Amino acid sequence: MATDMHIFLQFMKSTLLPLPGVTTKMHFEYPAFYVNDKIFANIHEKDELLAIYTTEREKWIALDPRTYFITPHYQNYKYMLVRLETVSPDDLKLLLITAYLVRATKKLIREYEEMKAND
DSSP states (O other), X not given: OOOOHHHHHHHHHHHHTTSTTEEEEEETTEEEEEETTEEEEEEEXXXXXXXXXXXXXHHHHHHXXXXXXXXXXXXXXXXXXXXXXXXXXXXXXXXXXXXXXXXXXXXXXXXXXXXXXXX
């Protein structure tokens, strides 16, 4: 995936902002995406990384440890880091949608499923 942060941020916005209940605001000095007041994706622009909420990080890290990894800071949290220069757009979209669904309320998930059924 291209690492131009403007392009990356636009990709994330176009993927996530149409989803029910998603908001964006700054988290420390970086753009982040929230649902149900819970952060699920946070861009680390300086390092060209994405911190994303996941319950499957071991699977992703085993798949491609150059792209998916954690630092000691994330050891006790359900987040992993994603290297933007090596992640595929399809994998990134899957990770973003999955993170959204894990953090969303049942009501928002129903709204999302209705939205997808109408596409």
